[in-house]
Amino acid sequence: MKIILLGAPGSGKGTLAKKISNDFKIPQISTGDLFRAIVKEDSLLAKKVNQIMKSGALVPDEVTCEIVKERISKPDCNKGFILDGFPRTIAQAKALEKISQIDTVILVELDNDIIIDRLSSRRVCPSCGEIYNSQDNLNNLCKKCSSPLIQRDDDKPETIKYRLEVYGTNTSPLINFYSDRLLKVCSAGSPDETYKPVKSFLEKMEEEIE
Numbered sequence: 196m197k198i199i200l201l202g203a204p205g206s207g208k209g210t211l212a213k214k215i216s217n218d219f220k221i222p223q224i225s226t227g228d229l230f231r232a233i234v235k236e237d238s239l240l241a242k243k244v245n246q247i248m249k250s251g252a253l254v255p256d257e258v259t260c261e262i263v264k265e266r267i268s269k270p271d272c273n274k275g276f277i278l279d280g281f282p283r284t285i286a287q288a289k290a291l292e293k294i295s296q297i298d299t300v301i302l303v304e305l306d307n308d309i310i311i312d313r314l315s316s317r318r319v320c321p322s323c324g325e326i327y328n329s330q331d332n333l334n335n336l337c338k339k340c341s342s343p344l345i346q347r348d349d350d351k352p353e354t355i356k357y358r359l360e361v362y363g364t365n366t367s368p369l370i371n372f373y374s375d376r377l378l379k380v381c382s383a384g385s386p387d388e389t390y391k392p393v394k395s396f397l398e399k400m401e402e403e404i405e
Contacts, residue, residue, distance in 0.1 A: 196221060196275040196401060197295055199282070201369055202303030203362045204355065205310040205317075207382035207389060211303060212279045214390045219397060222271050226280040229262050230254060251354040253283055253361060260290045267295060284365045288372050299400060300373040301393060305382045307359055315352045318344035 196219060200208040212223040234245040240258070247254050263281050266272070275298075282288040291297070318327045320337035327337075327344060335344050348354060370377065378396055382389045 196397065196404065197298045198275070198277045198397075199297055199300040199373070200277060200279045200303060201300055201366065201373070202382070203305065203307070203310055203366075204349075204358045205314040206303045206305040207386065208279050208303050210386045211301070211380075211382070211390060211393065212277045214386065215277055215393065215397065218394060219275070219401065221275040221277060223277045223279055224263070224266055224272075224281075226254075226259060226263065226278075229266060233262070249348045251349055251357040251361065253365065256284060256286050256290065259283075260287060260294070263291070264294050282369065283362075285368055285372055288369055297373075297376070298404070299397075300369075300377050302370060302377055302379045303382050303389070304379060309383065310359065311352060311355050314350045314355045317346070317350050319347055319350075321345050 198215065198221075200212055202208045209223075209225060212225070215221070216223040230244050230248055234241050234248065244254055244258070253259075259281060263278070267276055278291075278297075282291050313328075316329045318329050318335065319325070320327075320340065320342050322342040323337060323340045325337055325339050329335075329344075329346075336342070337344060349358065378393070380389055380393055
């Protein structure tokens with residue numbers, strides 16, 4: 196199964212993707228993670244992507260598409276994959292159509308006020324990548340490796356608001372682009388509540404594909 200997850204930053208796409216990946220044994224491909232790995236490299240591309248990410252803007256389509264194309268060509272994607280954070284524009288969606296045929300698109304919906312509250316409270320371990328809520332981790336240390344937690348630049352309130360504006364302008368039109376294969380789910384409840392209808396839908400689709 197080849198799946199796209201659509202939704203605003205902080206809507207819960209990453210959490211949903213992990214559940215799908217675990218149950219259906221297909222890799223989660225997050226462009227955010229791919230970009231964050233790139234910026235650790237010592238290259239001109241790394242410096243360029245780093246500057247763009249800190250501003251909250253989108254990485255240029257040609258750069259993003261090339262990175263994604265290379266990733267989904269790897270052996271672990273032979274049975275399918277989950278794209279989390281790509282495509283974000285109509286241009287990217289059209290480019291993806293030339294690279295791979297997508298089976299379904301899941302739209303994760305959540306109010307902006309809830310998103311801003313969630314993301315501004317998020318803290319990340321720079322060593323192992325674990326994610327926490329600042330309200331739940333009072334000592335500000337990772338429970339797995341004891342490294343001090345950080346707040347990413349793109350999780351700061353002023354950047355979040357800009358990211359939501361960018362999403363509304365560039366990504367929302369994708370809802371119409373993928374209307375023929377779109378599943379909508381609200382993520383206001385718990386992760387399990389969000390996942391339940393998605394799992395049922397994907398199980399039925401998996402049977403049809405096989």
